[in-house]
Amino acid sequence: MKTVFITIFQGAEAKNILRTDIYKNLIARDDVRIVFFVDSSERAEYYKKEFSTPRVFYEAIQDTDPKGLDAFFSSLSFTLLRTATTDLRRKMNLEEDRNYLGYYWHLFLNRILAKPLVRKLVRALDYFLVKNRLFAPYFEKYKPDVVFLAHLFDGQEVHLLREAKHRGVRSIGFINSWDKLTARRALRLLPDSLVVFNEIVKKEAMRYADMKEKDIFMAGIPNYDWHINYRPISRGEFCEKNRLDSSKKLIVYAPMGKSFSNSDWDIIDLLNESTTNNSITNAQLFVRFQPNDFVENEELEKRPWLRYAMPGIRFSRARGVNWDMSFDDIKNLTDTLANADLFICYASSISVDAAVFDKPVINIDFEIKKGPMSKSPTFFYKTEHYQKVVKSGAVQYPKSKEEFILWINKYLENSAIDREARKKLVLDQCWKLDGKSGSRIAAHVLSFL
DSSP, rough: EEEEEEEEEEEEHHHHTTTTHHHHHHSSSSEEEEEEEOEEEEHHHHHHSSOOTTTTTEEEOOOOOOOOOHHHHHHHHHHHOOOHHHHHHHHHHHHHHHHHHHHHHHHHHHHHHSSSHHHHHHHHHHHHOOOOOOOOOHHHHHHEEEEESOTTHHHHHHHHHHHHHHOOOOOEEOOTTTTHHHHHHOOOSSSEEESSSSSSHHHHHHHHHHOOGEEEEEEEOOHHHHHHSOOOOOOHHHHTTOOOOSSSSEEEEEOOTTTTTTTTHHHHHHHHHHHHHHHSSEEEEEOOOOOOOOOOOOOHOTTTTEEEESSSEEEESSSSEEOOOOOOHHHHHHHHHHHHHHHEEEEOOOOHHHTTTTOOOEESSSSSSSOOOOGGGGGGGSSTTTTTHHHHTBBOOSHHHHHHHHHHHHHOOOOTTTHHHHHHHHHHHHSOSSSOOHHHHHHHHHHTT
C-alpha cells in the first residue's frame, strides 16, 4: 500500500483537490491510501461526511505562531520577494502604521536581499537551523511515500515539507492560485516538483521561487474542469431557481468583499437604480458573494429586492481561508457563468471564469468612497498577477459612473465586443481547457509512487 500525504488547510486547497479529479483518480487506485491534514477536528468531520473510505484518513493539526528562528525565517521570506504586489503591500502597511523608518529600512533590505543566491543560502539555513518536529509522529505512523502540498507559503506546510526532506520522502508542491508566487512570500523550502497552472506561473516559479524548469509540471486549472465536464442548467431553469426574469438580460455582480472594499453596497444600489429606471435597458441584477467573506445581514435586510447567491460554508468568524464550496456550490457557479450576459467585478479571478464562457467583463475603475488603500478596490489592479488581465484588453475599465453605464449597455447590446481578447486571456491563464487538468495532476502524483 502506497501512502500520500495531502494538505487541505485552506478552502482553495479543498476546491482544487477534493472536488476535482485529483482526489477521484488518486483514490481510484486500490493500492493508494491518502492522509489529509486539516486545521481542525471540525473540518475533519465535515470532510469525512463526503470523502470517506477505508483508505482515507484525517489528521487535525492546530496552527501555531512561529517562534524563534522559525519566526525569523518566516518574516525574512517576505523580504526575499520583490514584485509589484509586495511593493504595494508595503505601501499599504505604511499608510496604516505611518512607520516611515520601518518602511524604508525594509524596502532597502528587499532591494539588497531579494536575489536568487541569497534565497538559496537562506533556504539552506532555514532547513538546517529550524527545529520543528510537528509532523514527525505522522511520518512514523503512516510511512508516506510522497507528500503533496497545495499551499507552500504557511508554516504548517513548510514544516511538513521540512520533515519530508529530512526523511528523504519525495515532495510535490502545487501553486493553486494565480497570485500566490507574486503576492505571498518567497518559498522557504523547495519541493522536488512544482505543479503550476500555466506558462505565466511557470515563469514566475523560475524567477521568484528559483525552481528549475525540469522540476515544474504544467497542468492547467483543475477547478475549471467543471466548466468543461459539467452541463449547466438552462436559462429558464436558472431564472426560475433564482427568481429572475428570463426575458431580461442578466448582469452578475461579484463583490470584492468588505475586507477590501467599502463600495460594494453602493455599486449594488447603483446597478439596481440603473436597471429600475432603464438607464440600463431591459436588464436585471444578480449578485454572487464570495465564499470566503461574510455578508452583513442588516445590509441584505435593507434590500429585499436583491437576488443573490451566497455560496460556501465558513469555518471561522472572519474572512480568510477557512471555507469550503460544496459540489452544488461549484455547479451553481458554472450555471451562473453559462447563463449570465455580463459580469461586473473588481480585481477577481471571476474575470477569467467569465471569459471562459465568452461573457463580457467590466472591472470598475472609479472610487465610490474615498478611503485607505486597504479599502480601495481599484488599488488591486496594480498587482503583478492582475496586470496580466488589465493589459490583455479582454476587460473594460470605466473611469466614471457615466462611462460604467455606457459600457454596460454596449456589452448587453453586443457581447462580441472584445471577444478575441477574451479568447487570448483564456489561453494564457488556462493553458489547456480540456477538462483533464485534475487527471493530469493526479497522474503526476501517482508517477512519484
